[in-house]
Amino acid sequence: MKITDTGFEDVVVDLKPLDHVMENANFIRAGQWDYERVTYDYKIGSPETNVTYYIRVQGYALEGDVDRGDAVIKLLTPLIGKHYYPTGIEYGExxxxxxxxxERASKLLKSAKANLEPFIK
Structure with missing residues (x-):
């Protein structure tokens, strides 16, 4: 499901400050990238059996290369998904x-966006 009204949609920012801000907000990029795209995930535990929620922020390179660290990233609308063990994450509406x-997802995203503000192009 898309999380709207967070301010992330269509933001353009250099990769290095984006990585720094997202890491400080506890979003993990880990191995979720390729040369043209990045994905940051935030894990939210649940009291439900075998259910975990994930906030996902994705972006793609307008220029540069993610692997080299010189990419300029355009962010997409954040998503929230529900992980079902053992089948995987569903982001459907x-x-x-x-x-x-x-509410927690929206608050986390708005806080991260505020910290990203000085670096937005």
Whole structure:
């Protein structure tokens, strides 16, 4: 499900400050990148059995190379997904999410966006 009104949509920023801000907000990029795209995930535990929620922020390079670290990234609308063990994460609009989880996701994204503000092109 898309998380709108966070300010991330269509933001353009250099990769290095983006990595720094997202890491400080506890979003993990890890191995989720290629030469043209980046993906940051934030894991939210759940009291439900075998269910974990993930906030996902994705972007793609307008110029440069992610591998070299010189990319300029355009961010997409963040997503929230529900991981079902053992099948995987579902980001569909038909998924349901607890209100508290959605509020937490929105708050985390708005905080990260505020910290990213000085670096936006």
């Amino acid at each position: 038909k998924e349901s999410f607890p209100t508290t989880t959605l």
